[in-house]
Amino acid sequence: MNKALYAGSFDPFTNGHLFIYNQAKEIFDEVTILIATNPKKKKYFSESKMVDAIQSIPNVDCVACDSGLVADYCKEHGIKYLVRGLRNTSDYLYEEEIAKVNQEIYAELRTIYFRADNDVISSSLIRILYERDRDFSKYIPNEILEITH
Numbered sequence: 001m002n003k004a005l006y007a008g009s010f011d012p013f014t015n016g017h018l019f020i021y022n023q024a025k026e027i028f029d030e031v032t033i034l035i036a037t038n039p040k041k042k043k044y045f046s047e048s049k050m051v052d053a054i055q056s057i058p059n060v061d062c063v064a065c066d067s068g069l070v071a072d073y074c075k076e077h078g079i080k081y082l083v084r085g086l087r088n089t090s091d092y093l094y095e096e097e098i099a100k101v102n103q104e105i106y107a108e109l110r111t112i113y114f115r116a117d118n119d120v121i122s123s124s125l126i127r128i129l130y131e132r133d134r135d136f137s138k139y140i141p142n143e144i145l146e147i148t149h
């Protein structure tokens with residue numbers, strides 16, 4: 001069985017992320033979303049609520065990264081494919097850095113890129129709209145919208 005992990009901060013999870021997840025599901029037998037921590041980013045929304053909200057989207061599987069690195073998680077769980085989405089060339093350069101480090105930690109790990117359907121949506125855009133009390137409902141799944149109220 002080909003298992004893949006889609007790791008990210010997902011703060012919050014957006015329709016752009018869901019698109020990437022569904023693309024990965026077309027190829028892999030099992031795809032799990034892992035909410036990871038980027039030490040450069042302070043968490044904005046509750047991580048445990050985000051896990052539950054993502055998990056409540058039909059046919060979506062989500063867990064939180066308890067501790068350690070994404071590559072370690074993959075190794076421990078026998079996952080050889082790491083999914084990431086690319087919106088533009090900046091994403092590619094950023095992702096390549098992470099992919100190389102991950103492969104140093106777990107040599108068998110392969111990072112697979114999927115092309116995004118939208119290069120405007122980002123989690124920080126949602127956070128900006130949220131802080132200014134603007135409508136962002138078209139950018140995130142309904143299940144996520146419920147925890148942002």
Ligand code: COA
Binds near residue numbers: 009036068
């Ligand atoms: N749709 C919408 N947004 C997208 C997107 C898409 N298809 N593709 C990328 N993005 C955006 C995200 O919304 C996010 O936006 P933001 O910067 O405005 O918040 C940005 O691209 C990057 O987000 P993300 O995928 O969450 O990347 P990240 O660098 O924050 O990911 C890690 C975090 C931990 C997965 C990554 O840094 C990593 O693997 N690091 C290696 C070290 C490690 O293992 N750390 C884990 C400790 S638990």
